[in-house]
Amino acid sequence: MMSSLRTTLALALGLLAGANVLAQPEMQYSELFESLQAGLYTVEVVDRISNNKNAQGSGFIVTGDGVLATNYHVVSGFVLDPDRYSLRYRSASGQTGPLEVLEVDVLHDLALVRFADGPPSDAPAPFELAETEPRMGETILALGNPYDIGISLVPGTYNGLLENQYRKNIHFTGALNPGMSGGPAVKTTGEVVGINVAGAGNSVSFLVPVANLEDLLSRAPDSPSSLEDMRARVVRRIIDHQGEMVDELLAGDWSLEAFGPLMIPREITPWLSCSGSGSEADTETPWVESHSNCTLNDRIYLSRTLDTGPVELIFGWYQSESLNEFQFSRMFEQTTFMPFNRSGEDDITEFECREDWVIFENLSPVEFKASYCLRAYLDYPGLYDVLYVARALMPESEGLHVHYTLAGVGRDKAMEFHRHLLRALSWK
Amino acid sequence: MEMIVEQLGTTNNVLDRQKFDHHSVWLGRAFDNDVILSDEHVDAAHAKLCFDDEGRLWLEDLGSVNGIRRPRHKAHIERTEVKSGEVFLIGRSRIRVYLGTHPVAPAVKIRLSEVFLLWLGKPQVTVMLALLFLAAKVLGTWLSTIGEFRWSQVIERNLGEVMTFFALAVGVYFLSVLFRRGGNFLAHLSLLILVFLLSSVLEFALSVAVFSSGDGGYPVLEWLDSARGYLMLFIYLWSILYLAFHISLLRRTLISVVIVAVMLGVNNLPDDSMRRFASPQAFPLEQQWLPPALLIGEPVPAEEFREDADALFDTLDEKRSEALEEREAEEAAQGSAINEDTPSDQVEIESDQGVSEPGDREDTDEAGETGETGETEETPAESAESDVEPGPGAPGAEQSVE
DSSP: OHHHHHHHHHHHHHHHHHHHHHHHHHHHHHHHHHHHHTTEEEEEEEETTTOOEEEEEEEEEOSTTOEEEEOHHHHHHHHHOTTTEEEEEEETTSOEEEEEEEEEETTTTEEEEEETTOOOTTOOOOOOBOSSOOOTTOEEEEEEOGGGSOOEEEEEEEEEEOTTOSSOOEEEESOOOTTOTTOEEEETTSOEEEEEEEEOSTTEEEEEEHHHHHHHHHHOOSSOOOHHHHHHHHHHHHHHHHHHHHHHHHTSOOOEEEETTEEEEOOSSTTSEEEEEEEOOOSSSOSEEEEEEEEEOOOEEEETTEEEOOEEEEEEEEEOSSSOHHHHHHHHTTOOOOOOSOOOTTTBOOOEEEEEEEEOGGGTTSEEEEEEEEEEBTTSTTOEEEEEEEEEEETTTEEEEEEEEEEEEOHHHHHHHHHHHHHHOEEO | OOEEEEEEOTTSOEEEEEEEOSSEEEEESSTTSSEEOOOTTSOSSOEEEEEOTTSOEEEEEOSOSSOEEOTTOOOOOSEEEOOTTEEEEETTEEEEEEETTOOOOOOOOOOHHHHHHHHTTSHHHHHHHHHHHHHHHHHHHHHTOOSOOOHHHHHHHHHHHHHHHHHHHHHHHHHHHHHSSOOOHHHHHHHHHHHHHHHHHHHHHHHHHHHHOOTTTHHHHHHHHHHHHHHHHHHHHHHHHHHTTOOOHHHHHHHHHHHHHHHHHHHTSSOHHHHHHHSOOOSSSOOOOOOGGGOOSOOEEHHHHHHHHHHHHHHHHHHHHHHHHHHHHHHHHHHHHHHHHHHHHHHHHHHHHHSOOTTOOSSOOHHHHTTBSSOOOSOHHHHHHHTOOOOOOOTTOGGGGO
16 A cells, blocks of 8 residues: 555656756746847848838847847848848847848858948847767757747747758757848757747747858958948859859769660769659650659758759669650650749849751761750849750650750860760760 | 714713714703603703714803802803813713714733633632642641641631632622723732732742842841742732723733832831831741751851851940940930939938838848848738749749749
């Protein structure tokens, strides 16, 4: 009897202790929330004439002299059209004032802004930046102002860096909502590990690793330069960065695998993720087709109507036993190729193409009809989207296509990639 | 002295023609007249044509109820001298009077083209052409069927075209009957089929050329393709103007040229601005594929093509500057429009300030929809419905919800 009571007591105590352990983080969160709230700001881009808000996001203080970090996509409206928009902050206590842009990192979607009228006298202490990465599964907390309804704290877990991105973001399990962009994600100790950047729904969200913010802080000037100079630097950085990406691709694993009658490269780098697909012949589609799709769907946000950065490398092979050559060619001409980055009419020129029958030494005697299409970014001189397709029909109803897209690359690297890829291919 | 009296239809087509060598000729409804006009508005004895001593011909009213007049003239004629070839209205009947000495145009030599057009009207020719047409349609349908071929597809795909051909032939036939004496239905049908076959052969030749060509050849081929359409139109018009309307060579050539020129003008109205929106850009430029055995011409070495592609960057830089200038011009135009609108903008500011609801703005937020977590102007309730739809959320693709 006694023993069972003791057991019950022990159990109850144990439960209490357990409850205590569970309750502990909550207490920490509320304290943390209290201590961090003052350093959080709402960042707004406002139309000067109509007073309409163009964008609203979050920002947090990162230096003692009043520099805030936020996302580039929050302030981009102002950076691209400062005559039309103004940039301002709103503090947790309701104070507002103008902001100026110190430096931006378009590649990692970051921006540093500063109180234009100098830091407020009661400016809070800056956020501390974490020196070590969190462990996998560690709880981290995202802060921000979702839908402008007030500062919120969203707990979630750290799931490491995304392998299939070139600019690797943190995979965060927690619901990031519009308006939280630019807010910090902190460890339970309050150190910043990342900056809220995007959500893909169902609590799958992404953070920019804090290391990118440190880089940006280290190269930021002491005082703001003109926005025009800044935009010029942005163009150069994108071209350089995309050039490095192409270099990394060229230095990747170009070992060839069989694909239909052709030998082709597959997963050249870990961030170029490949998938294969194929279909068997049936009465509706009396041909066999198979595809190798390698894509990098890692976009650089440039403006509301424009992004860049994706890479696509696609091979297709078609063959039919039952279609005659006329029927097969009719089927073959139905495949279309489209660029897959986002662009508005005012952002980019129309495509200009060179198209002809080409003979490759490594692939002779089959002739390919090749199309090299190009368009230029209006506001980013030296930056182009390249779309290439080479297709061949062979006797006995067999067809092939080689297709790549490089979005947002410079001329030299585009041509280097072109030469490298087409020399790498061979027949089985 | 000879005179010829023609009874005419409403379009001056000859219904009856009589020749007299009398001194005088009587016209009227009664059966004792030389020219009997079966028209209730004509008197029993209505008019008289007679030569005077000097050999001049006169037309005289015999006191009729409705009188005599010239077409498009109100005035009634009591007695008038007749010029050879003149037309008169007697009651409601139309007559034309010639003198025996009236000159006629020299004979027109029968041209080979005209013989050929008439030959088209032979039933066996039409049947042969119809069979050829059928064969072409079956072949065309079979070669362009990707899935399972069914005979009913031939009918499904071509019924419209066949019906159009028939309707056109019937229409032209009736027009021809209306304006002349009898159209040539079979010849019209044969002509349509022949024009179709000719056009198909040219089209195939052009598709071989497009398939084998590079971008350098496309503009010429495109030009040739539209020239093909106009040529077919010209041939068709020129032929039916002879077959159906018996219009002389010079006139029918002229009429055909004018119609084709008008079509050309209508189709080439300056509409660049519209075309820009109407046709999305195609990749590649031409989607024309045929069996590889039909490929003619020599391919370009890969290195040469690469150099051309490299040079394309310079072209794009020029295009970019042009587009920038164009955009600046547009913005300048819009800027002046905005200045004119300023009063309404100010009203908007006031209303916005009155309702101090920071989330409630008119702009819709794209970033929310694309999965970006910044930038919103919508109220929480609206956004909760529209923006936060869970996307497919493939890891590593932030914007995959786009």
